[in-house]
Amino acid sequence: MTVFLLAVSLLYALFTLTLWLTWLRIPSFQAEGIGTDAANTPFITVVIPVRNEAEHIENLLNDLNRQSYPHFEVIVADDSSTDTTLSIIQQYAQQQASFILRPLPLTNEQTASPKKRAITQSIALAAGSLIVATDGDCRVGPHWLRAIASFYKETGARLISGPVTFTTEETIFDSLQTVEFASLIGSGACTMALGVPTMCNGANLCYVKEVFAEVGGFAGVDHLASGDDEFLMHKISTRYPDGIRFLKSADAIVRTQPHRSMRAFYNQRKRWASKWRAYKSYLPSVLAVFVFLSNAAPIVAILGWLMGFLNGNTTLVVIGLKAVSEFLFLRQILVFLQKKSSVWIIPLTQLIYPLYVLFFGLAAQGKGYVWKDRKLS
Template sequence: MSILEIIILIGPFVWFLFSLALIKGWLAMPNFFIQNKPNPLRISVIIPVRNEEKNILLLLKDLENQSFDHEQFEVLVANDNSSDRTAELVSHFSKECTYALKLLTLTNEPHSSPKKRAISQALHQSKHEWIVTTDGDCRVGKHWLAAIASFQQQTQARLISGPVTFHDEGNASSRIQIVEFASLIGSAAVAMFWERPNMCNGANLSYSKATFQAVGGFSGNENLASGDDEFLMHKVAARFPGEVRFVKSTEALVTTEAHQNFRSFYQQRRRWASKWKHYQDWKVSALAIFVFLANVSCIAGVLLFSFNQLSGLVLASMALLKFSSEFIFLSLVLRFLGQEKSILLIPLVQLIYPFYVCFFGLAAQGKGYEWKGRKLQ
């Protein structure tokens, strides 16, 4: 075996070991079940919205069906200059729902990103100590708040991240997105279990108001359109080590719509990928670079093989190392998320993924992207 072949194999081999570690971490992380004990926690649910007339009532009705005591939570819908009927629908629903529902009109903050501005202003107007955030296009189960409250009561965590997945629309597009997103949710969950949090998702995030204020909220990155979830989590993890947790419970699951076209998918993933260069924790940045380089090595292997610079045996070894343990890990996460039908598409996603990672890793180096009808930096 040549030196070149050995170098090319390093990336897939390290990835194989990394995926094995993720499998071990995922299996070691216990599933959480709601404890039927009196829970005094009072919750303020914050929902930033912009033009969500097609979705917002579905979420508000999900909250109407919560098993958690309706006297113990309020819902604040932070309307970010919607030009459709979002505000009208929320206002009308507030007159008939059995929980406290408020529609907030945001004031202008020129140096703050829209979503961070929405969350910050809603948080300052909230009545309760525990904050839960989700998005206007999400759906939640009837025990969602009960699961979060029970988990917080048991663990006393300062910040809790919950599972998120896409609706299975029965087509290849949504299922490919489900698989890709499961890799992010699963690896983020294991990292929190290891007390090395790196990622989370604002569609299912909760924390105490005191914790938010203790770390200065979104200060330091308020101008960045993305990161209302991850940058805050990193600050909490640095200030309060071991107090960032993932609730591994299907009762705490949040679902959202898969992207219907490549343009919206591209804009979101570019927005996500743009965050890595702003991370303050070198370990999180190093992980992003490792993922990028490991996938670059796979593409390099294919190119070298096509020019007869790499043997078929080495290419097959790369594929086995890269895909075997990764397939097992993704299967475990998808089963937990109730997305067993997407398991069959894992091999396809694995073939696409190296090109996907490299493409968005490079695309994120540019400036600006579109989101919710706005051009953001």
């Protein structure tokens, strides 16, 4: 038992330190040199699938109204909202939008993955050569699309994953979410840089429209409610192994709302955790199991010490290997995401996170969750 715990903890520390060093080596991108000539710059279609986002959608549309990059259109696919979301979009298109805004009302039909359906129908109407996806509760900066277009022109990437964080934290629960989310964004960015992409986030994702068609869109994974981002990334990565890039730019950061209720948080994390069983590539599944074991190790070590099976020095080594390497990595990601104020919460997150990983790892084995007032499986 001692050898196993030490081996898992050491491997995890080496893995996390590798991510940390990889992140430091990813160059920060400055969107310079892109012109305004429509003939030489990509036309972008921003796709926003929404359901019951009346509270947030106008803020995002206002952000899009202030974009410094002029060559884009926006399709907002409304998935049968029961609030005033659609009327807000329609009114904005008529009165306030300085860009092409196309509301797309969707029929209220039964589907296993409403979000994938919304994105697919939007892309069928898209005029842009680049598809940029985000969510209705997000906020974007004025140079968001300029950074994406410039990065695409420089790299020719087939899929670009952008950074995502939360808006202003009001509670410790918000800060805990910020730290956890930073670990996912940072890990995804580093595995892309290492040539083995594992995760991305659909709140800030760009891909070439023709490539979406080449890989068959969401065919093969359209029966799964989640994974409109990662499953597509893996399909594109299979066809274009060097075509997946992370955009490390402050201008490209997208901010979304942290969950204010435990119920909403639970349903989202269960939805995320349920994806790993459907991966065709072995790497994400192996990584998920490895992270599960690494987070279980400190708990087992503490229990072993309390029960007399492990000595105190072994327990401290197991905890220390994980804590120190994680702190170095997470601090770097939080500073980039302009969340330096959340660095202090990292130790508290490290105390809670092993229990969190174990809980959702087990919860994901059950089927079904509620999302946007719908029961999904």
